[in-house]
Amino acid sequence: xxxxxxxxxxxxxxxxxxxxxxxxxxxxxxxxxxxxxxxxxxxxxxxxxxxxxxxxxxxxxxxxxxxxxxxxxxxxxxxxxxxxxxxxxxxxxxxxxxxxxxxxxxxxxxxxxxxxxxxxxxxxxxxxxxxxxxxxxxxxxxxxxxxxxxxxxxxxxxxxxxxxxxxxxxxxxxxxxxxxxxxxxxxxxxxxxxxxxxxxxxxxxxxxxxxxxxxxxxxxxxxxxxxxxxxxxxxxxxxxxxxxxxxxxxxxxxxxxxxxxxxxxxxxxxxxxxxxxxxxxxxxxxxxxxxxxxxxxxxxxxxxxxxxxxxxxxxxxxxxxxxxxxxxxxxxxxxxxxxxxxxxxxxxxxxxxxxxxxxxxxxxxxxxxxxxxxxxxxxx
Ligand SMILES: Cc1cc2nc3c(=O)[nH]c(=O)nc-3n(C[C@H](O)[C@H](O)[C@H](O)COP(=O)(O)OP(=O)(O)OC[C@H]3O[C@@H](n4cnc5c(N)ncnc54)[C@H](O)[C@@H]3O)c2cc1C
Numbered sequence: 001x002x003x004x005x006x007x008x009x010x011x012x013x014x015x016x017x018x019x020x021x022x023x024x025x026x027x028x029x030x031x032x033x034x035x036x037x038x039x040x041x042x043x044x045x046x047x048x049x050x051x052x053x054x055x056x057x058x059x060x061x062x063x064x065x066x067x068x069x070x071x072x073x074x075x076x077x078x079x080x081x082x083x084x085x086x087x088x089x090x091x092x093x094x095x096x097x098x099x100x101x102x103x104x105x106x107x108x109x110x111x112x113x114x115x116x117x118x119x120x121x122x123x124x125x126x127x128x129x130x131x132x133x134x135x136x137x138x139x140x141x142x143x144x145x146x147x148x149x150x151x152x153x154x155x156x157x158x159x160x161x162x163x164x165x166x167x168x169x170x171x172x173x174x175x176x177x178x179x180x181x182x183x184x185x186x187x188x189x190x191x192x193x194x195x196x197x198x199x200x201x202x203x204x205x206x207x208x209x210x211x212x213x214x215x216x217x218x219x220x221x222x223x224x225x226x227x228x229x230x231x232x233x234x235x236x237x238x239x240x241x242x243x244x245x246x247x248x249x250x251x252x253x254x255x256x257x258x259x260x261x262x263x264x265x266x267x268x269x270x271x272x273x274x275x276x277x278x279x280x281x282x283x284x285x286x287x288x289x290x291x292x293x294x295x296x297x298x299x300x301x302x303x304x305x306x307x308x309x310x311x312x313x314x315x316x317x318x319x320x321x322x323x324x325x326x327x328x329x330x331x332x333x334x335x336x337x338x339x340x341x342x343x344x345x346x347x348x349x350x351x352x353x354x355x356x357x358x359x360x361x362x363x364x365x366x367x368x369x370x371x372x373x374x375x376x377x378x379x380x
Contacts, residue, residue: 001163002028005171006147007154007184010040011136011340012333013177014143015348021146023356028169029144032153036140038179042247042285044199044228045136045341046217047072048085049128051093051101056364057293061339062103064346065130071345072134079138083220085131085211086113088123088271098126119206119273123214131211133219133228136341157184159328173329173355176300179336180288185327187300189374190367192335194286196247198260199230201281204274216267226280229268232260233338247284257282289337290370296335297351298367300327306371313375321368331355332367 004020006013009031021027031037047068050061072080086108089095098105105126113120150169157174158165164174176184180194203226212218219228234256261279268274290296305325306313313319333351336343353359363369 002026002148002169002171004028004173004175005030005164005166005169006175006177007031008038008177008179008181009035009140009144009149010038010177010179011036011043011140011344012179012336012348013175014040014140015344016175016177016333016351017147018143019348019352020355023352028148028150028171030150030152030154030166032151034151035144035149036137038181039285039287040136040140040179040340042197042199042231042283043136043341044217044219044230045134045139046085046131046211046213046219046228046230047134047342048087048131048211048213048217049103051087051103051105051126051128052097053100054102058101060294060365061342064339064343067346067349068342068344069130069132072132072139076139076142079135079142080132081134081220081222082132083210084127084129085213085217086125086127088125088212088214090214103128103130116209117207117272119275121269121271121273123271125212127210133211133222134341135222139341154184157330164329173331175331175333175351177333179334180286183332185300185330187303187332187367189301189303189370190296190332190335191290192288193235193290195289195338196234196284196286197231197338198257198264198282198284199228199232200261200264200279200283201226201228202274203227203276203278203280205276206272206274208272212271214267214271216264218268218271227274229264230283232263234260247286250284257284287338287340288335290335292364293337294335294365295333295337295343295347296367296370297333297347297365298331298354298361300330300332301325301367301371302327303371303375307375313372316376324368324371 003025006029050058302325310319
C-alpha cells in the first residue's frame, strides 16, 4: 500500500515524487516509457527568464526560474551549466520589451559580441546572467531516488472505498502527471493541446560562451562538448494523432524531421557561425499546454457531477470550491508547456504544501479556475 502513486515520470511527476518522498511518504511512480520518456527527456533544457513588463505569467515564470536554479544547484550541481543567456530581439521581443523589466541585464552591441567571439554574426542583444541549462534525464533520475518505479501502461483507475487499485498496486492517493497523454479520468475543463517540437545536439569546434536565444535557443558548450539547439514549435490537429505513444514513434514526425533540422540549423546560423558542425542526436516531443500557458495543479474536480449538483454554476452562481464534486484523492500536475524544468520544482512545492499542509494554491494555477471558467461559459 502506497501513500502516493504518481503516473508520469517526467519533470512534473519527478518533482512532486521527490517532495512527497522527502516528507516521509511511501511513493511509487509509473510510466509506460521509463524515466523521462516523454517531453522531459527531449528538453534542451534551457532555464531562461521571461523579460517584459510585469504580468501574472512572467511573474510566475521568473519566480519559478529563481527557485529552480537554486533547487537544481543544491540537488545536483554537476547537472547545471549556468552561463547566462543572450536574448536577441525579434518580433515578439523587441528592444523595449527586453529592456523594460525588473530583471537585470547588460546590453551587448555587435562589437562587444565580436570581441567575445569572432563567430558571432551581426547581432546585438541583452544578456541575463540568471540562466542555465541542465541535463533533464540526470535531474529526473536524481529526483526519484528512493521511490519504487513500475514500467506500466495504465489504462484505467479503480477506486475501492478508501484506496485505488492498479493491478497489484494499492494506493491512497494518485497524482496524474501525464503530459500530453489522454488523461485517465475525465476533466474536460483542462483541455491540453500538444505543441510538438524537435531539437538537436550538435558537435562543433566553435566555443559558445553562453546560451543565445532568438526564435530558437543555442546552448553554451556542454560538458561532453556538444551544443543543444532547439526547438521547433508546431501545432497539428490532435484528432489526427492520438497521444498514447512517444513522439519518436509518432507518424507525424516521419516526413518532417529533415525539414525541422534544417530550420533549426538555419536559425542558428543567423546568430553564430558553428564551425565543423555535425548533428549527433535528434529529439522529438510534445509540450502539454493550455490556452493561458499557465501550468495547472490541484485536486481533480468531477465536471459532470459538479454541474449535475449545481446547474446554476452555468449562470454564474458562486458555489464555493469545497462544495464541488471531486474524484477522491486524485490530483493533477500538468500543462508545464515549454518551461517544464523552470516550473517543475516551484509548482511541485506549491502542490506538496497543499496536499500535506492544506496551503492554498494560487488561483491562476488551480484546477478550480479552469473549472469555473469552462462551466460559466457553458462550453461543455
Ligand atoms: C522539443 C522540446 C524542447 C523543450 N525544451 C525545454 C527547455 O529548454 N526548457 C524547459 O524548461 N522545458 C522545455 N520543454 C518542455 C518540457 O520538456 C516539458 O514542459 C516537460 O517535460 C513536461 O513534463 P511533464 O512531466 O509534464 O510531461 P512528460 O515529460 O511528457 O511526462 C509525462 C509522462 O507520462 C507518461 N504517461 C502518460 N500517461 C500514462 C499512462 N496512462 N500510463 C503510464 N505512463 C503514462 C508518459 O509516458 C510520459 O513519460 C521542451 C519540450 C520539447 C518538446
